[in-house]
Amino acid sequence: MDLTDADRIILGMLQSSARERLENIAFEAGISLATVQRRIRALKEHGFIEKDVSLLSPPAMGFKMTFVILIELERERLDQLDAFKRKIRAEPQVQQCYYITGDADFALIALARDMDDYQELTHRLFFDDSNVKRFRTSVVMDRSKVCLDVPVDV
Template identity: 60%
Template sequence: MSDDHSELSSVDRTILSIMQRDSNSRMESIAEEAGASIATVQRRLRHFRQANIIQREIAVVDPETVGQGMTFLILVELERERIDILDTFRRKVTSEQQVQQCYYITGDADFALIALAKDMNEYQKLIQRLFFDDTNVKRFRTSVVMDRTKVGLNVPV
């Protein structure tokens, strides 16, 4: 297989789909479902990890169970879009554990964030740290998530 990720075989795609569903799947189960040998599955997984096709293998934790029951969607508009200012903002946002995702976007806002908090008071502390002292934040708008209808990072393969 070349470095072009679009040239994944059907076996590769099946292995990746299984791993996205449950990265703790047993090699035997993956091999059976993919129609490949255990050695092939091990070799392909090693390649996927080395090539950064599989970027991380994580546990998905229910936010409510650990006291982070509120989810917020935040659109942030910056005053200027110089590369140094964007990088500073990115570093600040990615250092915050409560910010789960950050996207640099087109349209009315420059960034879209998904953040967690246990309550509105904790959310207010987060936005004070992120936005109030940053002279480059022109404005931000927040939507409170009423229901986490679908949450995931699975990529269609």
């Protein structure tokens, strides 16, 4: 599926707010309301739109601390990588997980209510896993930019 200019406008507006009124999108894109609905359905079917979500405030939800964690595994066999990824995906306090190159094998963004909560998280994820060689943690001092926006070149 090739993106049209109207598709890029739709994606840009929905990325800013998934609750954007379809009438506003139609006006900005210069297309009919029915066309907007068809294009959104097609964009979802072709994987351009993965899901519609609401962003929650970690501090408002009691998660006052954010951590960047670099993990080095002992062994990188495919089955062990898959097992680690499954464990990380199942952990609600991990917001993001990246399999990376360089000194570490994985980079995580994780939340905790306080340092005791973080310590419990490290025991669940790292200390109880014999394949975790080491991990390094940085405490986030300020959330300067938090987003998952993708440039749409409008």
